Amino acid sequence: MGNIIKKLAIGLVIGGILVGVAKALEFPFVFQMLFLGFAMLGAGVFILLDAPPLRTMSGAKSVVALVAVYILLCTVCIAGATFLPQFDPEEEKGKIAKILKPQFEASEKGKTEELIARAKALDEQVKALEVKLMTLGAEQMAKGLSTGTPIPTPPPTPTTNMVAGDFMKLGEEQWQLMECYNCHKLRGEGGKKRGPELDNIGSFLTVEEIQQKITDPKSFMAEGFEKEWEKGRMPDKFKELMEPKDILALASWLGSFKNTSVNTPRPIKKK
Numbered sequence: 001m002g003n004i005i006k007k008l009a010i011g012l013v014i015g016g017i018l019v020g021v022a023k024a025l026e027f028p029f030v031f032q033m034l035f036l037g038f039a040m041l042g043a044g045v046f047i048l049l050d051a052p053p054l055r056t057m058s059g060a061k062s063v064v065a066l067v068a069v070y071i072l073l074c075t076v077c078i079a080g081a082t083f084l085p086q087f088d089p090e091e092e093k094g095k096i097a098k099i100l101k102p103q104f105e106a107s108e109k110g111k112t113e114e115l116i117a118r119a120k121a122l123d124e125q126v127k128a129l130e131v132k133l134m135t136l137g138a139e140q141m142a143k144g145l146s147t148g149t150p151i152p153t154p155p156p157t158p159t160t161n162m163v164a165g166d167f168m169k170l171g172e173e174q175w176q177l178m179e180c181y182n183c184h185k186l187r188g189e190g191g192k193k194r195g196p197e198l199d200n201i202g203s204f205l206t207v208e209e210i211q212q213k214i215t216d217p218k219s220f221m222a223e224g225f226e227k228e229w230e231k232g233r234m235p236d237k238f239k240e241l242m243e244p245k246d247i248l249a250l251a252s253w254l255g256s257f258k259n260t261s262v263n264t265p266r267p268i269k270k271k
């Protein structure tokens with residue numbers, strides 16, 4: 001009896017340690033209990049070793065006993081397993097969909113909201129410009145009247161600048177959208193996959209040449225990146241993914257980066 005208690009106690013201690021470790025390693029609760037179960041099963045086997053030997057059996061009786069034990073074990077295992085949580089792929093899929101749906105909706109909603117907000121901001125800018133233009137026109141008119149000089153046509157207004165600014169913004173968006181930042185560092189950000197830093201690319205390449213590099217990555221090779229160039233590390237997919245207008249915007253935006261303090265490798269013309 002003392003022996004049984006001792007073995008049970010050892011089983012509990014080992015089980016406790018296993019549960020503690022499993023918890024620390026963030027195993028789910030079911031697994032923690034499974035480990036405890038294994039420890040207790042082990043204790044059970046050691047306890048059984050001390051049990052008095054059964055009477056020896058022989059012949060048909062022993063066969064029947066063997067089959068009976070086998071059936072008993074099978075029944076226990078199968079019945080026990082049906083109580084455990086079962087894996088159902090449909091249920092898992094449902095769970096994943098549930099997790100992803102709000103995120104997806106939020107990002108879709110966020111996008112439209114952002115677009116609407118941007119359209120509104122642009123509209124306001126245009127209105128402000130109209131007012132400015134009108135006051136400017138009135139001033140000119142007043143001047144013209146007082147000095148007798150002909151009224152000049154209104155000078156080109158910042159409207160053109162605004163459009164250019166928007167174009168640059170489109171370029172920056174393309175940089176994000178096409179995930180160029182995965183491989184290229186720019187303004188100190190990105191470049192995890194180690195392509196060249198591009199902060200000084202505008203000092204080397206014209207907008208046209210940058211467009212060429214984007215549509216055909218083999219057209220230029222960054223000095224010191226011979227291996228990457230040969231392996232075609234920079235993807236040759238942007239021509240299909242992007243509209244010509246987007247490529248131009250991205251190239252124009254990149255062409256404006258002329259930060260000579262950054263060591264952008266010299267591009268070598270290959271085609």
Ligand code: HEC
Pocket residue numbers: 175178179180181182183184193194195196197198201210213214217220221222223225228229233234235238250254264265266267268
């Ligand atoms: C999977 C990684 C990867 C992505 C994504 C990628 N590039 Fe590159 N890019 C490279 C590597 C590597 C090089 C250097 C080898 C070469 O010149 O082909 C390079 C070179 C360049 C160069 C020449 C740099 C120099 O100093 O000569 C430019 C410009 C450039 N990439 C622009 C872009 C733009 C714009 C995008 C997004 C539309 C982009 N890259 C996306 C890997 C990438």
